[in-house]
Amino acid sequence: MSCFCLVFGKKGPSSATQSSEVDIDISDIENINRYTYKELKIATENFSPANKLGEGGFGSVYKGKLINGTLAAIKVLSAESRQGVKEFLTEIKVISTIEHDNLVKLYGCCVEGDHRILVYEYLENNSLAQTLLGGHSSIQFSWHVRRNICIGVAQGLAFLHDEVQPHIIHRDIKASNILLDKSLKPKISDFGLAKLIPANLTHVSTLVAGTAGYLAPEYAIRSQVTRKSDVYSFGVLLLEIVSGKCNTNRRLPVGERYLLARAWDMYERGELESLVDVFLDRDFNVEEAIRFCKIGLLCTQDSLKLRPTMSKVLGMLIDEMDINEDKMTKPGLIFDIVESKDKGQQKGKAEVENTSSLAGSGIQDDSSLSGTANSFATMTFTSIYDRSN
Numbered sequence: 181m182s183c184f185c186l187v188f189g190k191k192g193p194s195s196a197t198q199s200s201e202v203d204i205d206i207s208d209i210e211n212i213n214r215y216t217y218k219e220l221k222i223a224t225e226n227f228s229p230a231n232k233l234g235e236g237g238f239g240s241v242y243k244g245k246l247i248n249g250t251l252a253a254i255k256v257l258s259a260e261s262r263q264g265v266k267e268f269l270t271e272i273k274v275i276s277t278i279e280h281d282n283l284v285k286l287y288g289c290c291v292e293g294d295h296r297i298l299v300y301e302y303l304e305n306n307s308l309a310q311t312l313l314g315g316h317s318s319i320q321f322s323w324h325v326r327r328n329i330c331i332g333v334a335q336g337l338a339f340l341h342d343e344v345q346p347h348i349i350h351r352d353i354k355a356s357n358i359l360l361d362k363s364l365k366p367k368i369s370d371f372g373l374a375k376l377i378p379a380n381l382t383h384v385s386t387l388v389a390g391t392a393g394y395l396a397p398e399y400a401i402r403s404q405v406t407r408k409s410d411v412y413s414f415g416v417l418l419l420e421i422v423s424g425k426c427n428t429n430r431r432l433p434v435g436e437r438y439l440l441a442r443a444w445d446m447y448e449r450g451e452l453e454s455l456v457d458v459f460l461d462r463d464f465n466v467e468e469a470i471r472f473c474k475i476g477l478l479c480t481q482d483s484l485k486l487r488p489t490m491s492k493v494l495g496m497l498i499d500e501m502d503i504n505e506d507k508m509t510k511p512g513l514i515f516d517i518v519e520s521k522d523k524g525q526q527k528g529k530a531e532v533e534n535t536s537s538l539a540g541s542g543i544q545d546d547s548s549l550s551g552t553a554n555s556f557a558t559m560t561f562t563s564i565y566d567r568s569n
């Protein structure tokens with residue numbers, strides 16, 4: 181078996197060790213399409229800002245045209261990203277073998293010198309964050325379109341959870357990781373950041389890599405990662421898609437700031453219908469929209485054991501399975517998480533509250549979170565992982 185060993189430095193004062201070693205089995209990645217740096221430089225017109233699609237926790241994404249004329253999204257890992265190389269290599273290994281209609285396809289990669297670049301299929305209609313929730317899009321998100329997006333994302337996630345062996349936990353389900361193709365079919369991106377859970381392991385320690393607002397309380401606090409933490413994030417996303425609102429909006433009065441809290445409130449008052457996006461102008465299937473909201477609430481319950489699996493979620497979304505709301509409990513909501521990345525001592529501090537006591541929360545709204553994503557990624561809580569979840 182051929183192996184090579186990569187050593188990469190860790191930067192930053194909080195880094196406990198100066199270097200990490202990652203052993204990569206070449207046979208794992210030799211089937212991946214490889215691009216030269218020069219090729220990608222040409223494809224992106226020298227990584228021109230005009231071609232930049234966005235920036236996430238691990239680097240910048242550019243639109244590019246490959247030599248064969250295919251459009252691609254080219255994700256350049258930033259040098260500063262302390263966990264970047266590891267994430268990159270993990271992503272390659274994982275993604276290269278996985279294909280599904282609702283998952284973004286990896287075309288290949290570039291590993292040349294210090295360069296670590298992923299080349300993905302390009303999705304014409306951007307992400308849900310920039311379109312549905314960003315408010316700068318001409319796309320008409322009718323009920324029919326939203327319904328298909330919810331079901332498509334559920335299918336992609338159920339595939340990662342149940343069909344892929346060993347299963348994959350995404351860990352960062354959020355609106356900016358749901359991309360839309362030209363026919364508005366949703367595709368989940370960045371699932372390579374998830375970890376493959378070795379079948380012989382029942383316990384793992386991991387790093388929190390998700391985005392606040394979508395993070396299950398047990399994930400944010402104890403870094404406890406299970407498929408049920410993805411289910412929680414999916415539940416938040418579901419409510420966002422139905423309501424057309426971001427999960428957190430600090431510009432609103434405290435009582436209206438948190439979508440989950442509002443959804444629970446409305447559920448208790450029997451008014452879930454009013455959570456549905458006003459832009460739909462009442463042109464939607466009321467019964468179905470209320471069902472989707474209830475599923476969102478089932479997914480975000482504080483106790484992970486009470487949350488349904490993604491295959492059950494799918495069954496409920498397509499109305500093949502009844503919703504058991506008799507024992508539905510309040511959503512768990514994190515707040516005051518990593519109050520400020522500048523308060524070094526506070527980093528990693530998070531509290532959980534039920535939705536009834538949100539006043540004074542210091543959580544930041546998603547629009548201001550992009551710069552703090554790395555802060556979350558630095559939290560290192562050890563967790564006990566229960567494979568049965």
Ligand SMILES: Nc1ncnc2c1ncn2[C@@H]1O[C@H](COP(=O)(O)OP(=O)(O)O)[C@@H](O)[C@H]1O
Pocket residue numbers: 233234235236237238239240241253255284300301302303304306307309310356357359369370
């Ligand atoms: N395959 C793709 N096709 C089109 N746009 C993409 C693609 N991948 C990423 N993007 C755009 O680039 C942005 C940055 O992506 P990323 O680095 O993954 O960060 P994040 O997911 O946190 O937004 C995304 O929000 C999206 O708008």
Ligand SMILES: [Mg+2]
Pocket residue numbers: 236356357369370
């Ligand atoms: Mg992304």
